[in-house]
Amino acid sequence: MSDFTPGQRWLSESETELGLGIIKELDYRLVTVEYPAVEEERTYAINNAPLSRVTFDVGDTIRTGDELELTVAEVNELNGLKVYMAHPAGETDNVQPVPETLLGHTLKLNSALDRLLSNQLASNRWYELRVDALNAHCQQQQSRIQGLRGPRIDHIGHQLYIADQVASRYAPRVLLADEVGLGKTIEAGLILHQQLLTGRASRVLVVVPSPLVHQWFVEMVRRFNLHFSIFDAERLEALQPETSIKDMLAQIIEEERLGEEQGEAPANNDNPFLSEQLILCSTDFLSECDIDQLASADWDLLVVDEAHHLAWSEQHPSDSYLRVETIAQQARGLLLLTATPEQLGLESHFARLRLLDPDRYPSLEAFREEQSHYQEIAQLAGELHDQPDWDSALVEKAKALLPDMEITPDARDSVLAELLDRSGPGRVMFRNTRHNIAGFPLRHVHGSPLPLPDEYRYDQDEELEGHLHPETLYHDDRWCTLDPRVTWLEQFFKQHRHDKVLVICASRHTASDLHAHCNYKLGMNIAMFHEDMDLIERDRAAAFFADDVDGAQALICSEIGSEGRNFQFAHHLVLLDLPLNPDLLEQRIGRLDRIGQREDIQIHVPYFEGHAQEVLFRWYHEGMNAFEHTNPAGHDIYLRSRDALEPLLSSDPEYTAIDALVADTRVIADELQTLMETGRDRLLELSSCDTDRADALRDELAQADAQSPLPFMQRVFDRYGVDQEEHSDTAVILKPGPHMRDAFPGLPDEGITMTDDRATALARDDMQFMTWEHPMVTGSLEMILGENRGKAAVSLLKNPRIKPGTLLIEAIYTVESMAPRYLQADRFLPCTVIRHLLDANGKNISQAISHEGLSQQCHKMDKALSRKIVSSQKTLLEKLLKANDVAARKEADDVVAAALIAMREEQNHELARLKALQAKNPAVRDEEITALEQQTAQLEKLIGDAQCQLNAVRVIVAAGE
């Protein structure tokens, strides 16, 4: 197809919602089309652009950019562009030229009627496939659980709740802070999946620590069908255009010219980060790349995993924090993931919250102050949540904090949500703990006291590091032969020959010496994992450990192995030393204590008697019970007992002093535990999961699972020539068939095995999980709806009770708004189907006969006869359908009115929140409020202008038996 000319009007066959496009640019290979209605552009390969030329004939009605409706009287052509001579209806003298470039950008797509009246008829089956596809498409858009059904995951309540709360938000900005191993990656994946599927986001940047890049990549493909491109220095280098000196000079001259003309530098169209929509990179890459270039790549969502590394203080914000901040300020949405938000202290925690919602968190001082009131707020929120009726004292208390709200138990959910948002950690942070989620395995700790070798008796002045990890003072691996922990480990491996064992120690030297010792001196089969290994080596080591046939019995890793990785197939954990930071201890245990762990977890700690290691062991175990239970107050306990703890770590500790430390720590732990239960944690618990809502979501999803797309897809496969072969009761093998003309979405040449059963999909990674959200299914829907086939048909009705010759018309309309994607108007007005079934008098009898019931009785009609019927009834059909347009539009108006109400409610709610925050916090700028008001006005206009179009039409003629 090479007959494009700039200025011509074309329509995207697969994305008709973009409106009427205008050819903007052409080269020998590509054509760029601008869609002014939605402020978007698309570039297609010329030879297979999915575009249809839009032209009008004499007698057609056209609409100009300034909303004039004119009737075409004559069509001329000038340099490949149409010029319509047209006049207002009834004013034939008032003819004016309308070049096609001046046509309006939204197009009334009445082509179903055109196709019917011009006898471009499809078979009954194509029509039914189209209508079913349309219904499925609209049901998807209207579903409350859209985006949650497709992922290959178990339905776990707290994850679904968070995804449901966050995913439907406009440009979500949240901290996912569930305790270690409760599924933050899965929650982030669910949110991304939902945002991408609904078109709320299309450009996503994910930043994770280097060791987790591969795991994230695999998890996103396997569970969510999201294919990220991994960016590293090498890839970036390969993307840089090769520039000759001549080109560079030409570029400099051009830049100077433009700079002089416009007083500013030209836009950078060569940003390599714009080459992909979904990019995954490591934090190492982030620290060395051109951060301004990365930040300017128009991200809809930025995701940062293990965000506790982003250290910040007023005087010394870390480089990694500043780099993330640069991107986060330009990206529309932001997801920060950390299990230990306060690992680097309250200041850094505050700084991350401020990145998420600067209005809500204006200053560290205010944040500290707010924290000190959490207990009162928690008590109030608890009463509002727990008490069925609210007495006047309770209402008064709530009113004082929410003066602009009506406080009644009927509005319990919104009152609580507002309270948590404005005065608690609110909707910015979600944190679920094992405390509020059932079904986690027990954890048992086994301490093994060992004698301290004389070689490790260092003098008092040695650095703390030397006391905690005495082996690190050796420059080689000689320590392995004298350290009783090594002998202990050797015995342990022998006793647990058939178990997988994860060994964690602080230093990479300890890990690699120990690995060499076990493998080469003792002849064992052990894998190793530390930060000096490259990514591929690390992934290989993790896979070698995971392999339960020929794999390693144990994996020895340095601290880096304790972050993010999934080792829940093992249930023995050996801690060769203990970290000083309770959050790190929890991270270590979290490798095994994760969703999917089926056994009780056995934690083994060999330590030296009468040594810093014993102090730490007892402090953790007896002081705060941190091995057997997650201790959410760990960091605060550390801060409060640090002064008593640290002196004992650097000298030969007295047992009486250790006993006193343990007893004091226990008092602090109990006190903090109570405070948390009644304070912040209670608030977080209330905002992080509502079990009723979570249960309802699980039920809805279970019902959705029962509505398999397979029967529909089997008809699609038949129509498009895809071969199907039964694999088993729950799976099918699909291959391109010999008669397939074009590529089928998501079907590789070698074929694919798909199951529509969730349990099978979870157990069988080699199969694809077919749901209504799978790319093959959504691609098929797009393909069917993008085609003209099936828009108009004639069929024979076989029903003895209906008089032969009776004529019916089934008219399927859709109501949709054409709005730029960033406004996300479909949150309020999803695509909606209106079905009318007309008799020959134009009476709508759709309530009496459903589409499905009718379809069962409708049969193929011979093509020649179909054409004859249309030709002979053309006037009647046109009259009935045009008259019915009014009735359909009236129904559409009701749909639009409901959408407007929902939109106003949501936007006003957001406005009220912003204004209430502004009253407390002058950092909320007036411009933000104005921007929101403008957005509301835009939505009001675009939803109000939603179009009701005839999308498919079937003429039905009764034939008796």
Ligand SMILES: Nc1ncnc2c1ncn2[C@@H]1O[C@H](COP(=O)(O)OP(=O)(O)OP(=O)(O)O)[C@@H](O)[C@H]1O
């Ligand atoms: N809904 C689910 N269905 C199936 N597997 C799940 C589900 N949720 C979590 N998992 C599995 O549980 C493990 C922990 O999940 P995930 O990695 O998302 O946790 P996390 O909170 O990010 O952990 P960490 O704090 O260590 O980073 C992973 O192996 C994940 O695949």
